[in-house]
Amino acid sequence: MADPGPPGPGLRRAARVILLDPADRVLLMHGYEPADPAVTWWFTPGGGLEGDESWEEAARRELAEETGITQIELGPVLWLRTCSFPFDGRHWEQDERYYLARTEQTPAWTGGGTELERRSITGLRWWTCAELLAARETVYPTRLAELLRTLLDEGPPNTPVLLETERA
Template identity: 80%
Template sequence: MRRVARVVLLDPHDRILLLHGYEPDDPAVTWWFTPGGGLEDDESRERAARRELAEETGITDVELGPVLWRRVCSFPFAGRRWNQDEWYYLGRTRQTATRTAGQTELERRSVRGLRWWTPGELAATRETVYPTRLAELLRTLLDEGPPGAPVVLETERV
């Protein structure tokens, strides 16, 4: 089980930053997802969240908040099956310009770009977004604030 830290990154206007991913062997298969990735060695999840955010987006000026959600997921990608235990941290930033120079070789072959989404745009999209209930989860977060303890999301298997 791969341990993963992700960031629900919000700007001052409550827009969320998502990456546009695709299957390297089939660029027609696309989805949107939050920044983040696997822990390295004995790295903490918080440290991994900050490192991954910087590598994937170039954003380093971030106030990292509590863990909002946890989920287990399993999916095929780049010729193998990935099984992940993901923790989603709340992140706030004023830095909205992105830079992808720090992405890994695999990310360069599988990320088409980044985009800031309003809650309304996210709720209206017909594109695939992970986690699948992200629009609803974001609306609850903005309406009610962070949960007192991380919410455990249903397991997703693709």
């Protein structure tokens, strides 16, 4: 894949993982706003790049820290997304790359690698595409059910798909 270049000024670079098990279920994390635990959502494992690590290194590290899963086949970048959202009293601007990965390993909620994760994540769950399509809960990225259905039906795209910017 050709590198799309550096993120814009002030953008946090984040590697996210679309982790599939042998039954094609996707692993999501359940999070909440620390100031208001009633505001919840589901999201993919992943997080910000540290130092000079690569996107792939960050994807592997974040997945291991957040789920305990280290035995993966890391595939291509599926999607690119820019998002903007308030969380824990600050505003976040992110440049995200979503990697496909597969595993046969069972996750274990590690409690999170950071203090913020321990204050804002309650656990993990495998979701089928049908469950995502029927979900009434908030899931990020917002079109994940549709994107997952396309991925499972057609396989990974030849080049990463640029998703619409999400702003909250």
